[in-house]
Amino acid sequence: MYITMLSFRAMRHRVGMLLLGVFLLLQAGAQQARPNIVIIVADDMGWGDVGFHGSEIRTPHIDQLAREGVVLNRYYVSPICSPTRAGLMTGRLPERYGLRENVIAPWLDFGVDTTAEFLPQMLAQAGYKNRAAIGKWHLGHSKRKYLPLRRGFTHFYGHYNGAIDYFTHKREGELDWHNDWQTAADTGYTTDLITAEAINCINSYQQEGPFFLYVAYNAPHGPLQAKEHDLSSYGFDPLKPVFGKGQPGEEGSAGRGNTRRQTYAAMVTAMDAGIGRILQALNNAGIDDNTLVLFQSDNGAAPKEGGRNLPLRGFKFQEWEGGVRVPAVIRWPAAFKGGWVCEQVTGYIDIAPTLREITGLQQPPPQPYDGLSIIQCLKERKTVRRDFYLGNGTLISNDWKLVMPKKESAAGGAGPQLFAIDKDPYEKEALGARYPGRLKALVALLQQYQAIVPAQKVPPYEQGRKKFEAPRNWDIRE
Numbered sequence: 033m034y035i036t037m038l039s040f041r042a043m044r045h046r047v048g049m050l051l052l053g054v055f056l057l058l059q060a061g062a063q064q065a066r067p068n069i070v071i072i073v074a075d076d077m078g079w080g081d082v083g084f085h086g087s088e089i090r091t092p093h094i095d096q097l098a099r100e101g102v103v104l105n106r107y108y109v110s111p112i113c114s115p116t117r118a119g120l121m122t123g124r125l126p127e128r129y130g131l132r133e134n135v136i137a138p139w140l141d142f143g144v145d146t147t148a149e150f151l152p153q154m155l156a157q158a159g160y161k162n163r164a165a166i167g168k169w170h171l172g173h174s175k176r177k178y179l180p181l182r183r184g185f186t187h188f189y190g191h192y193n194g195a196i197d198y199f200t201h202k203r204e205g206e207l208d209w210h211n212d213w214q215t216a217a218d219t220g221y222t223t224d225l226i227t228a229e230a231i232n233c234i235n236s237y238q239q240e241g242p243f244f245l246y247v248a249y250n251a252p253h254g255p256l257q258a259k260e261h262d263l264s265s266y267g268f269d270p271l272k273p274v275f276g277k278g279q280p281g282e283e284g285s286a287g288r289g290n291t292r293r294q295t296y297a298a299m300v301t302a303m304d305a306g307i308g309r310i311l312q313a314l315n316n317a318g319i320d321d322n323t324l325v326l327f328q329s330d331n332g333a334a335p336k337e338g339g340r341n342l343p344l345r346g347f348k349f350q351e352w353e354g355g356v357r358v359p360a361v362i363r364w365p366a367a368f369k370g371g372w373v374c375e376q377v378t379g380y381i382d383i384a385p386t387l388r389e390i391t392g393l394q395q396p397p398p399q400p401y402d403g404l405s406i407i408q409c410l411k412e413r414k415t416v417r418r419d420f421y422l423g424n425g426t427l428i429s430n431d432w433k434l435v436m437p438k439k440e441s442a443a444g445g446a447g448p449q450l451f452a453i454d455k456d457p458y459e460k461e462a463l464g465a466r467y468p469g470r471l472k473a474l475v476a477l478l479q480q481y482q483a484i485v486p487a488q489k490v491p492p493y494e495q496g497r498k499k500f501e502a503p504r505n506w507d508i509r510e
């Protein structure tokens with residue numbers, strides 16, 4: 033009897049341990065199901081400036097990402113920087129925060145509404161302990177409440193403003209380079225510094241559960257400055273004049289090549305090399321299979337700055353496809369197969385709802401999303417019909433695009449124009465006269481978006497510029 037009871041107790045112990053092991057395995061599986069998230073944003077990179085779109089610029093690592101992941105062929109953004117970043121962070125149209133027609137310039141006292149939920153705040157609820165913003169911010173800097181460490185990020189390394197010098201890291205004559213709250217005197221090319229910090233974070237965070245990295249390169253945005261090694265790879269001749277005024281080595285010529293296109297190409301290739309190092313770090317850590325990587329540009333290439341949006345029409349600042357349709361790739365091997373091209377109309381405001389679904393958060397966002405989750409599309413290769421507002425009188429509705437130019441709009445034109453954008457992505461033939469009913473319906477739909485009235489709007493770009501003096505080292509204390 034004693035032996036039987038002892039055996040029963042031993043068996044019960046073994047069953048208990050087995051159940052505990054199953055529970056821990058299930059719990060580990062749930063943990064593993066939440067991917068690491070790496071969002072990489074290029075700045076002013078054109079549709080025609082990646083190898084997988086036929087560019088002569090060498091982008092082997094972005095092209096590798098395109099081969100392994102899903103190319104988002106109809107990925108839309110705002111035609112300028114700050115609005116795109118606001119929509120990416122919130123999943124909501126930037127009009128709701130008074131942003132669309134202007135960026136947040138260094139001298140403007142403005143930032144995205146602090147009641148808005150940013151991606152890292154949402155991901156903190158989903159158990160993401162480490163959430164880093166690396167590179168360019170550009171969502172408000174006049175007060176601390178607008179800065180990354182007050183918007184849900186646990187670490188920040190980079191610059192508050194746009195268009196900083198790639199070598200001195202200055203904007204408006206002051207050093208704009210920071211490690212959390214501290215001014216960072218690190219030397220080097222900004223693209224390389226951003227890459228190195230991203231890799232440091234991957235190596236540091238990989239054993240601490242799922243992490244979020246927002247890697248926002250300032251390349252290839254102006255000022256056009258490249259490293260000599262990268263310029264040489266595109267035929268730079270130091271004995272010939274650099275673009276603009278002056279000779280190599282003269283004041284103001286740092287990083288310039290012989291032409292804008294040469295310099296721009298060198299900058300893109302340097303960024304591509306950095307992206308390759310980030311992807312390799314994920315591979316070395318053995319976590320690339322369960323890491324979601326998104327690559328995108330924030331808008332089309334700027335006019336006369338070396339970039340190209342061809343064969344699309346238009347540039348940055350415009351709602352033509354060249355200004356708002358950008359190269360984009362997403363990869364998550366553990367969840368969906370890559371190696372194909374997705375024709376779903378999607379874009380920057382869809383990232384927050386997609387990540388919310390992926391991470392399993394049940395509660396709705398504090399403010400309704402304007403975007404939608406595309407995870408089922410990526411898993412099942414199905415597309416859904418939808419509307420996508422591009423701002424300034426421009427709207428995508430399924431296979432149609434409405435452009436309602438205004439005199440002050442960069443889009444140009446005399447009246448509403450309708451394009452069958454799925455068949456005519458180059459916007460060559462306006463079809464409003466042939467389809468007046470469709471045109472009228474889209475104009476009515478457009479009015480719903482134009483009725484959005486924010487509590488405040490970003491001031492005009494030049495407001496306060498003449499008397500502005502940048503704070504010492506862009507150290508924001510308030």
